[in-house]
Amino acid sequence: xxxxxxxxxxxxxxxxxxxxxxxxxxxxxxxxxxxxxxxxxxxxxxxxxxxxxxxxxxxxxxxxxxxxxxxxxxxxxxxxxxxxxxxxxxxxxxxxxxxxxxxxxxxxxxxxxxxxxxxxxxxxxxxxxxxxxxxxxxxxxxxxxxxxxxxxxxxxxxxxxxxxxxxxxxxxxxxxxxxxxxxxxxxxxxxxxxxxxxxxxxxxxxxxxxxxxxxxxxxxxxxxxxxxxxxxxxxxxxxxxxxxxxxxxxxxxxxxxxxxxxxxxxxxxxxxxxxxxxxxxxxxxxxxxxxxxxxxxxxxxxxxxxxxxxxxxxxxxxxxxxxxxxxxxxxxxxxxxxxxxxxxxxxxxxxxxxxxxxxxxxxxxxxxxxxxxxxxxxxxxxxxxxxxxxxxxxxxxxxxxxxxxxxxxxxxxxxxxxxxxxxxxxxxxxxxxxxxxxxxxxxxxxxxxxxxxxxxxxxxxxxxxxxxxxxxxxxxxxxxxxxxxxxxxxxxxxxxxxxxxxxxxxxxxxxxxxxxxxxxxxxxxxxxxxxxxxxxxxxxxxxxxxxxxxxxxxxxxxxxxxxxxxxxxxxxxxxxxxxxxxxxxxxxxxxxxxxxxxxxxxxxxxxxxxxxxxxxxxxxxxxxxxxxxxxxxxxxxxxxxxxxxxxxxxxxxxxxxxxxxxxxxxxxxxxxxxxxxxxxxxxxxxxxxxxxxxxxxxxxxxxxxxxxxxxxxxxxxxxxxxxxxxxxxxxxxxxxxxxxxxxxxxxxxxxxxxxxxxxxxxxxxxxxxxxxxxxxxxxxxxxxxxxxxxxxxxxxxxxxxxxxxxxxxxxxx
Numbered sequence: 001x002x003x004x005x006x007x008x009x010x011x012x013x014x015x016x017x018x019x020x021x022x023x024x025x026x027x028x029x030x031x032x033x034x035x036x037x038x039x040x041x042x043x044x045x046x047x048x049x050x051x052x053x054x055x056x057x058x059x060x061x062x063x064x065x066x067x068x069x070x071x072x073x074x075x076x077x078x079x080x081x082x083x084x085x086x087x088x089x090x091x092x093x094x095x096x097x098x099x100x101x102x103x104x105x106x107x108x109x110x111x112x113x114x115x116x117x118x119x120x121x122x123x124x125x126x127x128x129x130x131x132x133x134x135x136x137x138x139x140x141x142x143x144x145x146x147x148x149x150x151x152x153x154x155x156x157x158x159x160x161x162x163x164x165x166x167x168x169x170x171x172x173x174x175x176x177x178x179x180x181x182x183x184x185x186x187x188x189x190x191x192x193x194x195x196x197x198x199x200x201x202x203x204x205x206x207x208x209x210x211x212x213x214x215x216x217x218x219x220x221x222x223x224x225x226x227x228x229x230x231x232x233x234x235x236x237x238x239x240x241x242x243x244x245x246x247x248x249x250x251x252x253x254x255x256x257x258x259x260x261x262x263x264x265x266x267x268x269x270x271x272x273x274x275x276x277x278x279x280x281x282x283x284x285x286x287x288x289x290x291x292x293x294x295x296x297x298x299x300x301x302x303x304x305x306x307x308x309x310x311x312x313x314x315x316x317x318x319x320x321x322x323x324x325x326x327x328x329x330x331x332x333x334x335x336x337x338x339x340x341x342x343x344x345x346x347x348x349x350x351x352x353x354x355x356x357x358x359x360x361x362x363x364x365x366x367x368x369x370x371x372x373x374x375x376x377x378x379x380x381x382x383x384x385x386x387x388x389x390x391x392x393x394x395x396x397x398x399x400x401x402x403x404x405x406x407x408x409x410x411x412x413x414x415x416x417x418x419x420x421x422x423x424x425x426x427x428x429x430x431x432x433x434x435x436x437x438x439x440x441x442x443x444x445x446x447x448x449x450x451x452x453x454x455x456x457x458x459x460x461x462x463x464x465x466x467x468x469x470x471x472x473x474x475x476x477x478x479x480x481x482x483x484x485x486x487x488x489x490x491x492x493x494x495x496x497x498x499x500x501x502x503x504x505x506x507x508x509x510x511x512x513x514x515x516x517x518x519x520x521x522x523x524x525x526x527x528x529x530x531x532x533x534x535x536x537x538x539x540x541x542x543x544x545x546x547x548x549x550x551x552x553x554x555x556x557x558x559x560x561x562x563x564x565x566x567x568x569x570x571x572x573x574x575x576x577x578x579x580x581x582x583x584x585x586x587x588x589x590x591x592x593x594x595x596x597x598x599x600x601x602x603x604x605x606x607x608x609x610x611x612x613x614x615x616x617x618x619x620x621x622x623x624x625x626x627x628x629x630x631x632x633x634x635x636x637x638x639x640x641x642x643x644x645x646x647x648x649x650x651x652x653x654x655x656x657x658x659x660x661x662x663x664x665x666x667x668x669x670x671x672x673x674x675x676x677x678x679x680x681x682x683x684x685x686x687x688x689x690x691x692x693x694x695x696x697x698x699x700x701x702x703x704x705x706x707x708x709x710x711x712x713x714x715x716x717x718x719x720x721x722x723x724x725x726x727x728x729x730x731x732x733x734x735x736x737x738x739x740x741x742x743x744x745x746x747x748x749x750x751x752x753x754x755x756x757x758x759x760x761x762x763x764x765x766x767x768x769x770x771x772x773x774x775x776x777x778x779x780x781x782x783x784x785x786x787x788x789x790x791x792x793x794x795x796x797x798x799x800x801x802x803x804x805x806x807x808x809x810x811x812x813x
Contacts (some may be wrong), residue, residue: 001108001115001571002702004658004661005136005250006806010185011760015061016317017766021110021543024135024215024715025105026073026074026096026102026103026128026390027068027069027070027071027072027102027389027412028047028067028068028069028072028077028079028096028102028103028104028105029066029102029104029105030045030066030067030079030104030105030107030108030208031061031064031065031066031067031070031104031105031106031107031108031792032045032065032067032081032083032107032108032109032110032474033065033107033108033109034109034488035108035109035110035111037107038151039061039064039065039066040083040086040110041061041062041063041064041065042060042061042062042108043061043081043082043083043086044058044059044060044081044082044083045058045059045061045067045069045081046079046081046082047059047072047075047078048056048077048078048079048080048173049075049076050075050076050077050078050093050709051075051076051377051676054443056069056072056077057069057072058310058665060614061156061597063600063618063735068149068262070391070450070745071452071454072096072224073096074096074097075095075096075098076093076094076095076096077093077094077095077365078090078091078092078093078094078110079105079562080089081108081110081710083110083518084801086110086111086112087110087111087219087412088110088348089108089109089111090591091108091127093104094665095781098569102390104614105220106250106791108343108370108619113390115338119232121474124202124612125167126473127160127195128170128659128669128700128702129322129485129657129669129671131366131437131605131607131611131657132480134210134211134213134214134215134548134562134788135209135210135211135214135228136159136160136211136212136344137209137210137212137812138158138159138207138208138209139206139207139288139798140154140202140205140206140207141205141206141232141802142205145424145426146545148256148612150197150198150200150203150277150613151196151197151198151200151202151229152194152197152198153202153754153781154202154205154208154349155169155208155227156196156716156760157292157398157520157698157714157716158210158364158698159671159673159696159698160172160210160212160229160655160671160673160696161177161210161658161785162696162721163247164728164762166250166582166671167700168645169224170723171210171212171224171225172212172224172617172653172655172673172696173224173367173651173675173676173677173694174212174224174225174599174621174651174674175222175224175626175723175724176224176228176229176568176597176625177225177227177565177600178219178221178224178225179193179197179226179227179229180221180225180226180227180228180229181228181229181231182228182229182230182231182337183228183230184379184400185221187217187541187756188377188404190286190313194770195405196339198277198313198315198343198802200229200275200277200317202460204231204258204275204317205229205230205231205232206230206232206272207230208227208228208229208230209226209227209228209230210225210226210227210228210717211226212224212225212226212565212603212617213225213500213546213548213550213562213563213601213602213603214226214546214564214566215504215515215517215546215564216411216502216503216518216519216544216545216546217446217458217460217504217519218499218502218515218519218543218664218711219503219567220333220500220519220521220542220565220567221566221567221568221569221599222566222568223566223568223598223599223601223621224568224599225566227600230490231273231319232260232273232725234657237242237760238263238264238265238793239261239262239263240261240262240263240264240792240793241260241261241627241791241793241794242258242259242260242286242789242790242791242792243257243258243259243260243263243789243790243792244257244258244787244788244789244790245787245788246785246786246787247785247786247787248785249782249784250279250281250282250780250781250782250784251277251280251281251282251313251778251780252279252280252281252282253276253278253280254277254279254280254783254785255278256275256277257275257276258273258274258275258276259272259273259274259275259536260272261273261607262793263366263742264620265570266325267324267325268322268323268324268325268812269322269323269324270319270322271317271319271321271322272318272319272320272321273318273320274316274318275315275317275318276315276317277313277314277316277317277341278310278313278314279311279312279313280310280643281309281310281311281312281313281780282309282400282780283308283309283310283311283774283775283777283778283780284307284308284309284778284781285305285306285307285309285776285778286304286305286306286773286775286776287304287306287307287774287776288302288303288304288305288771288772288773288774289302289303289305289639289771289772290302290328290356290771290773290774291303291631291636291637291771291773291788292768292769292770292772294311294390298356298357299356299772300355300356300786301353301354301356301362302353302354302356302579303351303353303354303585303637304351304352304354305349305350305351305354305583305585306349306350307347307348307349307350307513307583308344308347308348309330309345309346309347309699310346310347311343311344311345311346312342312343312344312345313341313343314341314342314343315339315340315341315342316339316340316341317339318337318338318527319332319335319336319337319338320335320337320392321333321335321336321363321381322334328387329386329387329388329767330384330387331384331385332382332383332384332385332388333381333382333383333384333385334381334382334383334515335378335379335380335381335383335694336378336379336381337378337379337381337501337508337599338376338377338378338379339375339376339377340375340377341374341375341378342362342374342375343371343373343374343375344370344371344373345369345371346368346370347368347369347371347372347583348366348367348368348369348371348582349367349368349369349516350364350365350366350367350583351365351366351583351585351635352363352364352365359361363425364417364419365414365415365416365417365425365584366414366415367411367412367413367414367415367584368412368413369411369412369582369583369803370409370410370411371409371410371411371412371456372409373406373407373408373409374406374407375404375405375453376403376405376406377402377403377404377405377408378402378403378404378405379400379401379402380398380400380401380402380663381398381401382398383396383397383398384396384397384399386456391450392448392450392456393450394447394448395445395446395447395448396446396447397443397444397445398442398443398444398445399442399443399444400437400441400442400444401440401441401442401445402438402439402440402441402442403438403439403440404436404439404440405435405437405438406435406436406539407434407435407436407438408429408432408434408435409431409432409433409434410429410431410432410433410581411429411432412428412429412430412431412433412581412583413427413428413429413432413585414427414428414429415427420511422800425809427569428476428477428584429476429477429551430472430476430477430481430581430584430799431473431475431482432474432475432486432580432581433472433473433474434470434472434580435470435471435472435499436468436469437466437468437469437470438463438466438469438472438572439466439467439468440464440465440467441463441464441465441466442462442463442464442465443461443462443463443465444460444461444462445460445461445462446458446459446460447460448740450714451508451537452683453505453509454507454508454509455506456503456504456505456506456507457503457504457505457718458503458504458506458517459501459502459504460499460501460505461501462499462500463497463498463499464496464497464498465495465496465497466494466495466497467493467494467495468493468494468495468572468574469493469494470490470491470492470576470578471491471492471729472488472489472490472491472492472578472579473489473772474488474489474579474582479587482536488578488581489527489531489578490527490528490529490531490576490577490578490579491531492518492527492529492530492531492576492578493527493528493530494525494526494527494528494572494575494576494578495525495526496523496524496525496572497523497524497525498524499521499522500519500520500521500775501519501520502517502518502519502520503518503519504516504518505517505706511551511552511553512549512550512552513549513550513552514547514548514549514550514740515546515547515548516545516546516548516702517546517547518543518545519543519544519545519546519558520541520542520543520544520545520622521536521538521541521542521544521567521676522539522541523539523540523541523542523569524537524538524539525538525539526535527592529592531692536592536611536812539773541552542566542598544562544564544565544566545563545564545565546562546564546565547562547563548560548561549561549562553614555609555610556608556609556610557606557607557608557625558606558607558610559604559606559607560604560605560607561602561603561604561605562602562603562605563600563601563602563603564601565598565599565600565601566598566599566601567596567597567598568596568597568598568599568621568625569596570591570594570595570596570625573590573595574590574591574594574625575590575591575592576590576592577589577590577591577592579640583762585637585638585639585640586638586639586641587638587641587682588641588642589628589640589641589642590642590643591642591643593611594625594645595642595645596623596645596705597621597622597623597625597645598620598621598622598623599616599621599622600619600620600621601617601619602617602618602619602676603615603616603617604616604617610659611657611658611659612656612658612659613655613657614654614655614656615651615653615654615655615656616653616654616655617651617652617654617655617675618650618651618652619650619651620648620649620650620651621648621649621650621651622648623645623648624645624646624647624648624649624679624724625643625644625646626643626644626646626723626724626725627642627643627724627780628641628644628646628724629641629645629725629766629768629771630642630771631770631771636667636745639771639773645708646681646724647679647680647681647682648679648680648769649677649678649679649680650677650678651672651675651676651677651678652675652676653673653675654673654675655671656670656671656672656673657669658671664704665703665704665772666701666702666703666704667698667699667701667704668699668701668702669699670697670698670699670700671696671697671698672695672696672697672698673694673695673696674693674694674695674696674698675693676691676692676693676694677690677694677698677722677723678690679693679722679724681724681725690722690725690727691722691726692720692721692722692727693719694718694719694720694721694722695717695718695719696715696716696717696718696719697717698714698716698717699713699714699715699716700714701713701714707742708740708742708745709738709739710738710739711736711737711738711739711741712736712738713734713735713736713741714734714735714736714737715732715733716732716733717731718730718731718732725764725766725767725768726763726765726766727764727801728738728762728763728765729762729763729765731759731760731761731762732759732760733754733755733756733757733759733760733781734756734757734759735741735752735753735754735755736752736753736756737750737751737752737753738750738751739751743790746790746791746792747788747789747790747791748788748789749786749787749788749799750787750788751784751785751786751787752785752787753782753783753784753785754781754782754783754784754785754786755782755783756782758781758782760779761776761777761778761779762775762776762777762779763775763776763777764776764777799812805812
């Protein structure tokens with residue numbers, strides 16, 4: 001790809017040009033360290049003028065204790081360092097001369113304040129929810145509820161996020177959210193992503209970032225926004241780590257454990273993480289289908305289906321990597337992130353078909369479905385970071401290769417009984433071989449240039465190349481022999497190439513700050529239906545603008561408005577027209593004719609006292625992609641689900657976040673969201689309007705008890721949800737946890753109980769011209785988990801993450 005190389009070289013040349021012409025300004029730097037010579041992160045640094053004692057500027061030390069003041073005038077100054085855990089410290093007076101570029105204060109020694117140490121540990125704990133300019137951050141790591149959950153269960157507890165049975169996610173009522181892990185798209189189908197999240201322990205998650213209006217630096221994919229799951233990575237000096245184990249039960253046994261090792265010096269950081277997850281689950285589902293010839297009259301017939309799903313999740317995940325500082329300006333890193341597991345399912349199902357008017361039995365059957373699913377997921381990353389100066393002028397490069405393989409061996413055996421004398425149905429059997437093989441190559445370059453007068457320029461490029469292949473085979477039993485079912489087997493290859501570039505310009509002045517950005521993406525797709533010898537190719541270019549404007553009146557009042565234009569590309573799985581049978585009477589299939597959906601999204605937020613946030617949002621989407629229901633043309637009692645561009649969508653909403661400190665021992669964070677979804681669905685000669693209002697509530701409460709004990713109590717409630725042609729009725733759950741710090745706070749013992757009252761069930765209704773479907777799902781959500789974790793090596797704990805360039809694609813495989 002020589003043109004990409006030319007682009008990179010040109011960008012480097014422009015970077016150098018900007019750097020050489022940037023004005024020189026005075027700045028001060030230094031580092032805060034403790035009595036053990038280790039860095040003290042996240043302390044306040046105040047810069048005062050000696051002449052009149054006024055405050056000139058403020059800063060905070062970063063994760064390595066370093067801090068900086070920039071754009072200073074000549075004069076005599078001193079600094080004051082404030083920290084809850086250490087005594088206030090003052091520097092000697094020093095003078096900055098005209099045109100003097102840099103003044104290095106060196107290492108500033110902070111003495112520990114033992115009188116407040118016990119209090120500080122609690123006070124420095126991050127709030128569960130933090131509002132940042134372009135995202136909501138949910139700090140999972142220190143929450144009692146983080147233990148005893150997998151990633152999918154954890155997301156269902158995040159305010160404003162909804163998870164359906166297939167693993168698809170929505171944000172504030174908008175479907176089509178993109179999932180990233182450490183800043184990388186996952187490039188997986190909804191089912192594959194659900195398995196990945198089920199196999200990710202909440203103990204391995206640091207925080208979850210929800211971006212309903214991402215800036216232009218982020219991929220345009222994900223019309224509802226982006227959910228970024230940030231995993232833990234140690235920053236302690238020397239050799240350190242943690243080990244944990246958990247055990248419990250729902251309807252079956254739950255076991256898990258993890259090992260986290262880290263070795264860090266000034267030049268090198270080596271880390272490795274391994275976790276294993278074991279779950280025996282059991283779900284109950286009930287489904288009634290009404291079949292219509294004329295939608296304006298009563299149904300002709302209906303079927304009642306009951307089934308039990310008994311999956312057994314076995315997963316292993318690991319991350320190993322190294323960061324090496326070549327010098328003070330250059331760092332390289334390597335990362336291997338992998339996982340493998342299996343998800344076998346045993347699923348007995350009963351189905352009865354009856355005449356609606358007479359209630360006479362037409363047919364009855366019992367089906368046993370066995371699925372043996374297994375997967376392997378590998379990511380290889382190389383990254384390079386060049387700091388062109390100490391003012392934030394830097395260049396970052398990421399190269400990724402993702403290799404994902406999954407396979408489902410499926411068998412459906414159906415026995416018919418209690419059939420009338422005029423009807424004879426033979427027993428049937430179907431076996432399926434359903435593989436998915438995906439490779440992804442990603443190159444990403446990000447450039448940041450601070451400019452004079454509080455301007456900052458960000459620019460970058462990203463290229464991705466995806467290949468996914470599915471060679472599905474079905475065999476059916478005929479005359480006691482399995483023969484190929486050529487009508488449902490299919491071999492499909494899909495390729496997608498995206499080249500994207502972005503530019504962000506931000507500026508702060510007086511009480512205002514703004515960020516304007518635009519992202520351009522060229523997309524080329526090629527699909528090959530080998531079975532039918534059909535090929536399709538499509539290419540298009542789109543611009544995606546984003547804008548943010550913030551006005552800070554004072555410390556108590558801040559207003560922010562934002563806009564973004566985004567795209568929801570069909571998942572690779574949805575574009576594949578092959579069938580996957582869930583039982584003998586229903587199947588799902590893809591649609592190679594799907595078009596992308598585009599969305600305009602607006603938000604207006606008001607923040608009071610830096611913690612209470614009121615947000616208004618509006619979104620309008622065209623070419624909405626949603627599943628529709630239909631009847632098989634060869635057998636009208638078999639239903640199918642297929643994604644289609646069903647029409648347009650509008651979303652109006654208001655949300656409120658209120659963190660509270662009710663007493664010295666009781667803190668809480670509350671979230672309320674009220675929104676309205678409206679769909680316009682053209683069908684034949686009429687326009688169908690589907691609309692509904694939703695109230696979503698979430699509360700997290702933390703109680704600090706004596707002698708190292710603490711309790712957390714939380715819950716969420718959703719009044720109902722309209723999504724396309726479906727309506728989901730109200731659901732919610734209450735969960736609680738208790739923990740005790742042991743061994744001088746190096747160990748923690750926790751007990752967590754999820755869905756205490758077993759109310760997290762799903763009741764739903766789906767309506768199409770010829771089918772009405774009413775269902776109920778009872779998941780294995782009430783669990784009790786006991787966990788123990790032990791941390792060793794070092795006394796200060798911090799976490800960091802390294803984002804790579806490919807997270808945005810994996811959620812679509």
